[in-house]
Amino acid sequence: MLGNSYDTQVCSISRTLEMVGERWSLLIIRNAAFAGMTRFGQFRRSLGIATNVLQSRLDGFVEAGLMERRPAREQPAASEYVLTDKGRDLVPALVALTAWGDRWAAPDGPPIIYHHIGCGDTVAPHLTCTTCGPLADPTQVEAYPGPGMPQDRADVIRQRLAAD
Incomplete structure (x- = not known):
């Protein structure tokens, strides 16, 4: 969707950006996730997005498996777009x-606050070590090659880390 190819990037961030990294994409996903929007017209009206751009994004989400297109309950001739697990x-x-x-x-404070449906308290993201628990300092996180990294690139990264 970015109009650029990141084939040389072996990175889950760049691969994710290929699916959702343009201006409207995360706003459409946001509206589907938090406002329960499923219909083309709902997305268009709430975002003020051009119809061709919206259709392109929705088609891309369906193709990527982020949304499922199905007949609308009230109007089976119309489609609704529903988030998948992905x-x-x-x-x-x-x-x-x-x-x-x-x-x-x-600058004026959070425009929206997420709440847990179960208890009503606020929801916040946290970095968590699987051994130590929550991390207070994000600079304590390093990136190491994983199993999806080609061996030649993994070796270069490991050499660079060893030199530091």
């Missing part, structure tokens, strides 16, 4: 982006 798995990323925006781009 699409709903973007919710933590949306909450994290919101928290960053609340801190750095919301």
